[in-house]
Amino acid sequence: MAQMTDTRVPAVTLAAKGHFRLDLWGVLALIGAVLLVVAYFMPLWHMTLKAPQYPNDLVLTAYGTTMEGDLLEINTLNHYAGVKAIDPDTVLELKAFPFLLFAFVAVVVAAALVRKRMLRAAVILVAWGFPLGLLVDLQYWLYTYGHDLNEEAPLYPGPFTPKVLGRTKVVNFHSETMVSTGFWLMIAVALMVTIGPWLLRFLRASWSNTGTTKTVAGAAAAIALLLVVRPGATPAVHASGDLAAMIAAAEPGSTVTVPAGTYEGPVVIDKSITLEGAGWPVIDGRRQGDVVKIAAEGVTLRGFVIQGSAREVSDEPTGIRVNGDHAVIEGNRLRDVLYGITLQESDGHTVRFNDVQSVLEFPAERRGHALYLYYTNDNILSDNMISFAKDGVFINFSHHNEIERNLVTDLRYGIHFMYADDNRMIDNRFWNNLTGGSIMYSKDLYFEGNEFSHNRSIASGYGVLFKDVDNVELVNNQIHHNRLGLTMEGAPITPGAFVRLRDNLIGYNDIALFLSTTVGAEFSGNTFTGNLRQVDTKGGSLEHHNKWQVDGRGNYWDDYRGYDANGDGTGDIEYRYRSAFSELVQRDESLKAYSFTPAQTAVDLAARWFPAYKYAPTVVDRAPLMKPTVRLASPSESSSLVVVLALLALTAIPAAGLGYARIGFGRGA
Secondary structure: OOOOOOOOOOOEOOOOOOOOOEOHHHHHHHHHHHHHHHHHOOOOEEEEEEEOOEEEEEEEEEOOOOEEEOHHHHHHHHHHHOOOOOOHHHOHHHHHHHHHHHHHHHHHHHHHHHOOHHHHHHHHHHHHHHHHHHHHHHHHHHHHHHHOOOOOOOOOOOOOOOOOOEEEEEOOEEEEEEEOHHHHHHHHHHHHHHHHHHHHHHHHHHHHOOOOOOOHHHHHHHHHHHHHOOOOOOOOEEOHHHHHHHHHHOOOOOEEEEOOOEEEOOEEEOOOOEEEEOOOOEEEOOOOOOOEEEOOOOOEEEOOEEEOOOOOHHHOOEEEEEOOOOOEEEOOEEEOOOEEEEEEOOOOOEEEOOEEEOOOOOOHHHOOOOEEEEOOOOOEEEOOEEEOOOEEEEEEOOOOOEEEOOEEEOOOEEEEEEOOOOEEEEOOEEEOOOEEEEEEOOEEEEEEOOEEEOOOOOOOOEEEEEEOOEEEEEEOOEEEOOOEEEEEEOOOOOOOOOEEEEOOEEEOOOEEEEEEOOOOOEEEOOEEEOOOEEEEEEOOOOOOOOEOOEOOEOOEEOOOOOOOOOOOOEOOOOEEEOOHHHHHHHHOHHHHHHOOOHHHHHHHHHHHHOHHHOOOOOEEEOOOEOOOOOOOOOHHHHHHHHHHHHHHHHHHHHHHHHHHHHHHHHHHO
């Protein structure tokens, strides 16, 4: 497949083995890991104690592993005030700090390389937990030490609560506390992994949009415009000729910066130029055909609000129609357009960082596709936000495309393949659609790291549907909380072809697998958990049609009741799945009305308990796994995960703060 270079955001691609590729977040995370190491050697918190008898003040500085300053004098004051003495050698948190910090550094590095969404989310949460949890624990222990006093002490001051930040007066002492360099480095790391990529892209776009002088004042103006001008706002109204004149006057290969305002469409770009918007200028098609048409090779379009295409379905009007090769469509917002971005009979495009919606008042079936590929090859579709269209990504007679890191929600099909070969889907998220993915009449497809979830339409509700496909691999995807997790028919359709599913999570669906007798897939290392039914079939038993273990490695089934006597991680007896209810439904479709009711449960239990009611198994896994290969932060578990991570951030990781807090009580005595 042709590779295209990301010219918008700096990125690093590692030519190492495996699937490690550094994106912008990964680069910032690695820089953050270095800053965390630097923070290890820097002070995190300090206190200055002022009193008449100490004209030079008393100062104490807390590091991750030690304390420096006037500790002896502070402990003396603690003694007379009834506050416990501070002994750094007995502070367990100071000893644990290096291990906790460098463990977090390792996790940050891993998240940068592996590019797993949940791992990165955990990194962001813990990155904030480090500094903020430190402050919470400091204040807690300041309160505890200020109230756990020896009332017989000579200078007993009564209960008090020093502030973790700011100034506190106790008797004739004034304590001034503030975080220090190491703490601010941690805050910088948290900001980098949270908003760093967005901020850099924004600054780069602002810099590019300030004109040839690229002054700081220009950048400030661009930022002000971004904050003030909302999509649809009209600070100035320009005729269509204004924009057409800019394009006509531009030399091929030049950059045209379009100021904020509303420009009338339709607009045709018929030469190789870069058209950049400054302050989100609006191109309004006035419901007359396509809003923007790219008819030349090598055009770049970025930074615009595109709105107001025609609405006649038969003409397939679109926000941006691309007919010239090697276009770059990035950082645009498309609203109130029937179709979003159409790539048609041209090749080698990059479509990224766009926000696409169709006509909101139309029902899903009346809208057009957000990204529509028709007879176009070798494209990259990445980091787009897609919602409220018919199909999020519709690929028809188009091959050798990369679809990466897109968020697709609230439409009919998240992704729809028709006669589309040799395409790769990496790290996309399709949720809350009628169907997550419908993959039909295509071959040589690769899916990795995608999420198909919460697609629960009664009419379809597929997480993913595969129909008449060949040579398909699904690796490490998450298919959960759908009506039907994975539906397969004609998979593969050609003798000698394959469909392989490895290390995926298929969980919390009404039915995990809905398979036809035309399915001959290979399943290994997958985790089936939380499903109401594991497998339903159409056309009879599938016991021998599919391969449920590969090279002695089967799958994890949460209803497996076997054992592992030799401790090799594989069950010593085979896993068999039978569903008597499914058999009855095949005989009489009207029995579907009892699906997921006590009646279904009773029938399936009877088939287990009484041999007379046993039916042929639909699954025979001769090497079932004893432990799941992957876990899911599903809605049913997400609250627990948040609690666990919060406790980790507020207790374990900033535990060194307990030691610092003890210092503070001494200072405030």
